[in-house]
Amino acid sequence: MLWELVGRFVVKNALFLATPSQTALALAKLWNEGALQHHSWVSAQEFLLGFVLAVVLGIPIGLVTASWRRPAAMLNPWIAGLYATPVIALAPLFILWFGIGIWSKVAVVASLVLFPVIINTDAGVRNADRQLIEAVRSFGATKLQLFTKVSLPAALPFILAGLRLGVGRGLIGVVVGELFGARAGLGFMITQAAEVFNMPQLFAGVVVLAAAGIVLTAAFQALERHLVPWNFE
Amino acid sequence: MKLRIGGLTKAFGDLTVLENIDLAVAGGEFVSLVGPSGCGKTTLLRIVAGLEASDRGEIQIDGRRVTRPGIDRGFVFQADALLPWRTVLGNALIGLEVNGARGAEARSRTQALLRLVGLAGFEAYYPRQLSGGMRQRVNLARALAVDPEVLLMDEPFSALDAQTREIMQTELTRIWSSGSKTVLFITHQIDEAVYLSDRVVVLSRRPGRISEIVPVTLARPRALSIKRSAEFTACVERIWRLIEDDVRRSVLDEFA
Numbered sequence: 072m073l074w075e076l077v078g079r080f081v082v083k084n085a086l087f088l089a090t091p092s093q094t095a096l097a098l099a100k101l102w103n104e105g106a107l108q109h110h111s112w113v114s115a116q117e118f119l120l121g122f123v124l125a126v127v128l129g130i131p132i133g134l135v136t137a138s139w140r141r142p143a144a145m146l147n148p149w150i151a152g153l154y155a156t157p158v159i160a161l162a163p164l165f166i167l168w169f170g171i172g173i174w175s176k177v178a179v180v181a182s183l184v185l186f187p188v189i190i191n192t193d194a195g196v197r198n199a200d201r202q203l204i205e206a207v208r209s210f211g212a213t214k215l216q217l218f219t220k221v222s223l224p225a226a227l228p229f230i231l232a233g234l235r236l237g238v239g240r241g242l243i244g245v246v247v248g249e250l251f252g253a254r255a256g257l258g259f260m261i262t263q264a265a266e267v268f269n270m271p272q273l274f275a276g277v278v279v280l281a282a283a284g285i286v287l288t289a290a291f292q293a294l295e296r297h298l299v300p301w302n303f304e
Numbered sequence: 305m306k307l308r309i310g311g312l313t314k315a316f317g318d319l320t321v322l323e324n325i326d327l328a329v330a331g332g333e334f335v336s337l338v339g340p341s342g343c344g345k346t347t348l349l350r351i352v353a354g355l356e357a358s359d360r361g362e363i364q365i366d367g368r369r370v371t372r373p374g375i376d377r378g379f380v381f382q383a384d385a386l387l388p389w390r391t392v393l394g395n396a397l398i399g400l401e402v403n404g405a406r407g408a409e410a411r412s413r414t415q416a417l418l419r420l421v422g423l424a425g426f427e428a429y430y431p432r433q434l435s436g437g438m439r440q441r442v443n444l445a446r447a448l449a450v451d452p453e454v455l456l457m458d459e460p461f462s463a464l465d466a467q468t469r470e471i472m473q474t475e476l477t478r479i480w481s482s483g484s485k486t487v488l489f490i491t492h493q494i495d496e497a498v499y500l501s502d503r504v505v506v507l508s509r510r511p512g513r514i515s516e517i518v519p520v521t522l523a524r525p526r527a528l529s530i531k532r533s534a535e536f537t538a539c540v541e542r543i544w545r546l547i548e549d550d551v552r553r554s555v556l557d558e559f560a
Contacts, residue, residue: 206385209353210399210450211373220398224389289456301430 094278097271106260111279112254114245117173118283121180122241129185130230133192136225138218143193154186159247166252176203176248176256183244184237195229196222216280228299235291242284305364306331307352307454307487312361314347316422320511321347325361327505327514328488330558331453336489336497340547340554345490346382348512349456353379354489363464365454375403378447380457384439386431392418392442393427399450414449420479421445437468446488448485455480461496470528477526494543495531498522504543509550516546 078090085264089097101107108180136143162179169175207221249258257276264272295302305328312325321344329335338347350356352363354373365377373379377545378399386395393411396418400410416425421441431439440460447455461469473496480487491497497504501520508515520539522530530536 097327200385202381202385203381203387205355206379206446207387207398207402208379209355209373209377209379209400210375212402220402221387224387227389299389301432 080112084304089274093271093272094248097269097275098278101260101272101275107275107279110255110260110276113253113259114249114257115174115177115283117248117256118180118241119244120173120178121303122184122237124177124181125184125188125237125241126234128181129188129233130192130222133230134196134223134226136189137193137196137222150186150189153182154190158182159243162248162251165248166231171252171254176245176253179248180241180244183240187240188230188233191233192226195233196224198224198229228295228302231291231295231298235288235295238287238291239284242287252272305329306333306366307488308364308367309348309352310362310364311349312351312363313359313500314344314351314356315359322351322358323513325512325514327517328385329454329488331486333485333503334480334487334489336491336501336505337502338486338491338494338504338543338547339512340509340551340558341492342554343509343550344512345507345511346458348507349379349458349490351486352454353377353456357378375399376452377448377454377456378452378453379442380447380460382435382459383433384436384443384463386439386442386446388431391428391430392423392434395431396445397447399446403450414445415447417445417505418442420447420482422475435468436464437472440464440472441475444479448479448483453486455485455487457487457513459490459492462492469496474528476500477524482524494540494547495536498536498539498543499531500528506543506546508547510552518543518546 078088078093079122094226100108132146132150136146158179161182162175165175165178167183169178203225204217204221207217213222245256246261249256250262253259257280259274261273264270264276306535307327307329309325309327313320314322325348327335337348340346345382347356351358351366354370354377355365357371370376387398390398393414396414397406399412400414401457402405415427418424421444423441423445426434426438431442440463443460461472464472477500487500489497489500493506498520504518504520505514506516506518507513518539520531522535522539
């Protein structure tokens with residue numbers, strides 16, 4: 072409501088703000104043209120591939136750094152350094168390496184999602200309560216059993232929280248990656264709209280991204296409820 | 305002798321915690337360890353459990369030397385230390401599972417145990433849904449599930465309120481008398497030790513040494529009302545006198 076009112080009566084110039092009704096119209100138009108579906112699908116692929124890649128690499132790396140001292144000593148400075156690096160600054164480099172197609176964006180997404188996943192997995196395994204480990208050890212459990220039956224389940228809520236953090240960073244990665252060079256995708260659509268001051272279309276792109284963020288976060292919360300019921304019931 | 309502790313000595317750095325502990329416990333006997341805080345009771349129990357190595361001396365069960373954890377011993381921890389992601393039944397099964405027994409028989413036996421400790425109907429609950437007393441029952445059932453010959457209990461009721469503790473004491477006596485378990489029980493509460501035990505081992509302050517072993521001659525089964533009998537209070541009094549000075553000193557130490 073506020074947005075619509077501000078858009079209609081305060082910032083009347085359509086160059087600066089599009090109202091919800093204009094945004095909705097733009098969404099409908101883009102949908103009818105098929106452009107919305109096309110751009111969303113490209114971005115979705117980039118996001119999913121990058122995200123899955125980061126998870127497939129990140130969880131094992133985090134498990135290793137939490138379990139063994141030597142790999143941890145080797146990898147941790149790198150992880151800390153790269154986590155703090157604005158990977159976004161490397162996006163043009165990725166475009167140069169992997170081309171203008173989806174793989175450069177996949178790389179940007181993966182590099183942004185990877186570090187929170189590693190860090191959370193590592194923290195989760197380390198967080199396992201020593202008393203719980205002792206309790207299971209008192210039955211003569213092996214190191215592997217202690218890992219699978221105590222450390223890993225104890226880490227699960229942390230790992231899932233890492234994935235949820237990754238969602239936001241991954242969406243940023245998609246848009247920023249496309250900004251630096253792409254032929255399609257929501258970020259590309261937004262950039263195009265901005266260049267010709269087509270505010271309704273720009274807002275349409277933003278709305279779709281925000282909706283994706285909400286849906287994905289909700290999906291991960293549902294997954295958490297399913298996988299870690301002991302924290303909820 | 306079921307359990308034999310011989311010449312056990314343990315130091316952490318320069319601090320000698322246990323010095324030359326000798327103790328023999330007969331099969332089916334209930335023995336408590338009391339002493340001021342810092343006398344090494346818990347360390348002693350952890351060494352018997354194989355969770356900690358001794359510097360000198362050894363632990364034997366049925367004449368076999370033990371140095372590592374095993375299911376011939378069951379440990380009941382002070383904090384209940386239940387796995388929050390496992391249900392009551394899942395927690396009680398962990399010891400069997402770790403040792404490769406996960407069939408229907410293991411399940412039905414564990415379920416029977418949960419009934420024995422008064423948890424029938426709670427098998428599918430998660431630990432955080434239970435009260436402290438119930439969690440401690442799961443803790444006990446988990447240790448009993450592997451059918452250990454020796455039960456090692458480290459102040460299992462210390463976190464419970466006074467009433468729940470009394471109930472748990474009678475429950476433990478009932479469970480103990482229905483099986484043939486040898487129990488080594490640590491407590492801060494002398495009346496608890498006297499109520500439960502056949503013998504009470506009194507440890508002195510750092511380094512922990514056995515200063516006296518007090519036999520409890522009260523007839524069994526013991527009703528709770530026995531705690532008000534003259535014989536009972538005399539026994540508590542006797543043990544209290546043995547550790548009074550040590551306790552005073554360790555309290556002063558803590559404030560110093």
